[in-house]
Amino acid sequence: MTTNSDPIRWGILGTGRIAHSLATDLMLVPDGQLVAVGSRSTESAETFAKEYAATSPVRAHGSYEELAADEDVDVVYIASPHSHHLEHATLVLEAGKHVLCEKALTLNAADSQTMVDLATSKNLFLMEAMWMATNPIIRRLVADVRSGRFGHPRHVHAELGFVADPERHQRLLDPALGASALLDMGIYPLTFAHLLFGEARSLTAQANIGTGADGGTFDLDLVMTGKYAGNELSTMVSSVTSYSSRAAAIATDQGRIELTDFHHPSSAVFKPANGDEPVEIVGDEPVIGAGYGNEIAEVQRCLREGLLESPLVPHSQTLSLMRQMDMIRESIGARYAGE
Numbered sequence: 001m002t003t004n005s006d007p008i009r010w011g012i013l014g015t016g017r018i019a020h021s022l023a024t025d026l027m028l029v030p031d032g033q034l035v036a037v038g039s040r041s042t043e044s045a046e047t048f049a050k051e052y053a054a055t056s057p058v059r060a061h062g063s064y065e066e067l068a069a070d071e072d073v074d075v076v077y078i079a080s081p082h083s084h085h086l087e088h089a090t091l092v093l094e095a096g097k098h099v100l101c102e103k104a105l106t107l108n109a110a111d112s113q114t115m116v117d118l119a120t121s122k123n124l125f126l127m128e129a130m131w132m133a134t135n136p137i138i139r140r141l142v143a144d145v146r147s148g149r150f151g152h153p154r155h156v157h158a159e160l161g162f163v164a165d166p167e168r169h170q171r172l173l174d175p176a177l178g179a180s181a182l183l184d185m186g187i188y189p190l191t192f193a194h195l196l197f198g199e200a201r202s203l204t205a206q207a208n209i210g211t212g213a214d215g216g217t218f219d220l221d222l223v224m225t226g227k228y229a230g231n232e233l234s235t236m237v238s239s240v241t242s243y244s245s246r247a248a249a250i251a252t253d254q255g256r257i258e259l260t261d262f263h264h265p266s267s268a269v270f271k272p273a274n275g276d277e278p279v280e281i282v283g284d285e286p287v288i289g290a291g292y293g294n295e296i297a298e299v300q301r302c303l304r305e306g307l308l309e310s311p312l313v314p315h316s317q318t319l320s321l322m323r324q325m326d327m328i329r330e331s332i333g334a335r336y337a338g339e
Helices: 017-026 042-051 064-069 082-094 109-121 136-147 181-197 292-304 315-332
Strands: 008-013 032-038 059-061 075-078 098-101 126-128 153-161 202-211 217-227 233-239 248-252 255-259 268-272
Touching: 008 017, 008 064, 008 292, 017 032, 017 042, 017 292, 032 042, 032 064, 032 292, 042 059, 059 064, 064 082, 075 082, 082 098, 082 109, 098 292, 109 126, 109 315, 126 292, 136 181, 136 255, 136 268, 153 181, 181 217, 181 233, 181 248, 181 315, 202 315, 217 315
Parallel strands: 008 032, 008 075, 032 059, 075 098, 098 126, 153 233
Antiparallel strands: 153 248, 202 217, 217 233, 248 255, 255 268
């Protein structure tokens, strides 16, 4: 395994769009190196490896088992559909590798608990890839809101949605692969509110439901409301059938905080109600690349410090959000065929 003076050696499981995004930002993070990629197709793995081999060779594995067995890999980023996360994380953890797993961590809280328990028993690091929580602007915003810098927050609104193309985004419309506006997009506004206010005391939801070829039902459009310990309220929207603003806003008793592309913001601003000049909220460090770089840097920091979980994305937070999403899916009648 690596020492504190060696680069952290990454493997990527899967070669889809999100895998490319992380690989691109990995090239910008000091002391991180992509050394291997695994796919169900040797051709796909080789194409991916060649694309990111500009500075050092990247081994292409034609199976996930080969990637898990690669002795030169320290940590694996799991970029497969979340319907397969538990299977693939189990494979990697059993092989003694640390894991950064794309969100949602699994399809339900029970499977997420199983993954967390396995990582803990193996003394291995595990983190859900909630890149939003590692974004420096989000981190500064959360600290400022919690400190009362901009007054007492009363309400947050956040929305994330787009039209999923049946050909380009087939996974997002197939419940056999974990299709869910909630698990794919709704997890962001739900997490955003959680970061600001803590675990929701109550949640309600309304949804438009679709049915897959396997008989599973899943949410196409979802509206959620939440209430929190300090009586703060949230309204949250996710969709795979319509375009949202991708924005978030926090209303306080002194003004309003606004973010565009809130799940990976490049800026946030507080607009005082008294007419004073707006205040830009600036992160304590730069955003690396598209924002995946900060997630990578956090994983590497934790590995060098010997941590088994990140304080920015702790297991308890991930599991709490999985339980919340279980409750929401049950309330709207969304149920996968295997559940």
